[in-house]
Amino acid sequence: MTTPLRYGFTTGTAATAAALGALLWLRGEGRGAVDVLLPDGTSLRLPLAGVRRTEEGAEAWVVKDGGDDPDVTSGLPVVASVRYADEGLTLVAGEGVGKATRPGLPVAVGEAAINPGPRELLRRHLLPLLPAGRGLEVTLSIPGGNEAAKRTFNPRLGIEGGLSILGTRGLVVPMSDEALVATIHSELSVRAAEGLRSLCLVPGNYGRSLARGLSIADERIVTVSNYVGFALEKVRDLPLEELLVVGQVGKLMKVAGGSLHTHSRYSDGRRETFAALAAAEGATATEVRDILEANTLDEAVTTTRDRPWSEATLMRGATKAAKVMSLVAPAVRTVAVVLFTLPDTVVASTATEDLIRRMGDRP
Template sequence: MIDKYVVRNGKRLRYGYTTGSCAAAASRGGAQMLLTGKPVEEVKISTPKGWDLTLALFDCEVGEGWACCGIKKDGGDDPDATNGLMIYSRISWRQDNKINIEGGIGVGRVTKKGLPVAVGKAAINPVPLQMIEKEVREIIGKERGVDIEIFVPKGEKIAVKTFNPRLGIQGGISILGTSGIVEPMSEEAWKESLSLEVSVAKEEGLDKLIFVPGNYGRDLVKNNYSFQDNYVIKTSNFIGFMLDKAVGYKIKKVLLVGHLGKLVKVAGGIFHTHSKVADGRREILAAYVGLLGASAEEIKSVLNSNTTEEAVTLLQQMKKEEIFPLLAQKITEKARERTAEEIDIGTIIFTMEHGILAICPEGKKLLEEFKE
């Protein structure tokens, strides 16, 4: 257990360690047992972050020419699906001095291009591979070699709760981590996971995508249009970041589909849409309804609305429905500005209560293209 903390949104959150650190620690422990023929209670490893970890070993076994042990994953206070999983390493001698690392049961296999691991290989990322080799080499020296199998008995069951199915990683979890340490509620880790979907889509030959902030947008696309799932990519609150990634991967066209409560912020130039970063929904709606000639009292009622749904009802009662296509077009314009007009962009906005509110002209063209 790591006794280090970070404060986020007023809460004290504990750091954890990655599946990559677990695999490296289990492999070091296995190497020690292989060398001595005796069980080991704990091991100490270094991480790329510069922190040392001392971790307890579980289920230690030693046989003729092999050893096996496990590490219990501790993600700290991060909402991690792999938290508590047992990650094992089985290590055995080779006749040469090479270190061969493979994935066994519960470690996924890569089936799509665009990931840092080649198609057909076990989903053990480059940094964890380096960590495993470093820790084992320190124990066995340069003259000996070993085969290492990383396996996770419950990995296949847990993998369905991760991004792996979307990324084409089948049969288990990934062994991940660039620092060896899990930073609780890390935006960077979340964004990196999201951007991998753009990379995979590009490798599949897709040059147009549908970006949805969340499940509501995904459900609307699924229920209203018969588009293939691999076109639809979730952005969460990081709309600007994902548009930047689309430019980087040379995506040509993006259709934004989202709840008005999220996408209206983009109309105001807000590309990180978490309410704790910026929440100008009512102010933006009030500004545009004022542009359409609403009275001071009407503008005030929009500003005082509790939710976006309530604001939409008020706008309909005012007979100001023309605001919705105006907002859809403005969202498109702001997104195109963000991408330096390198991507053709269209927008669909909706609410749960009122359904689709507007589709900008570019959005209508893209809808037809996706239908084709």
């Protein structure tokens, strides 16, 4: 009998728990554990590894636990130092937490590498506890984070000085490739068995959020992670007629280049594909070189949106991605693509208004 894999929690959840513990201590409500309300509405109780007063406020820390998922942050302390400020919530990168140094990331250049999800989680837990007219400054630190970050993509992405505070749903859900593919196949089969003939595939939470923003019914959205090819192989066996794929431009530009497993361990070429398409639409050699040297494809796309070849290039990429996927699942009558840059800017779409409307119909 297979032992279930153990869930963990994200650095964003750890940071929220530590900051909450420190603020409660500052308020004279010290405790050994705190409850974090996750984005899906569930509550997670986390023990504080330590808490103490500081010269200006209080400090608490939580030991990061990634569960059975391979995670370079597991075992590291996530520390939050808090002090009252004039107004609002100010987040500061301390030891081991990186800062963004290049565009194309979910946070602006110069800001602490604390992603939007954790920022919102911190705001939601801390602001209601502040005295009227007071704000809070929170310095997040991960001792050992600078060294651990060398084993991540952060240096390549332009995040310097340490790790990122991440997490869109608050939990780390470990799954083997085989188990995850089986889950995707099962979900596709269930949707088809329920009579759905039009489905929307998304790589992850950003794609799901954008699909919902397009008014696509939740019942039609299936998360396929990096396993686009495996999902399409299952689609071949199902009576589906329409597919809408909503994905970040970096993921789907890999598909446009012929890669159907989009994890960075197995494929890349997103800049090269975009550069080749841009050259075909009239980009100069210098512009092509700039694309190839961009930090992320989001950066390359965002910084070239004013070029005369940009719109045609992105549409060509979306069309090519749709064609590659159609070759894997030829029985599907329509395969359409929506490309976006983080967090939610649509940059190209091959989907018709009628297709989007049908995807919004609840079964």
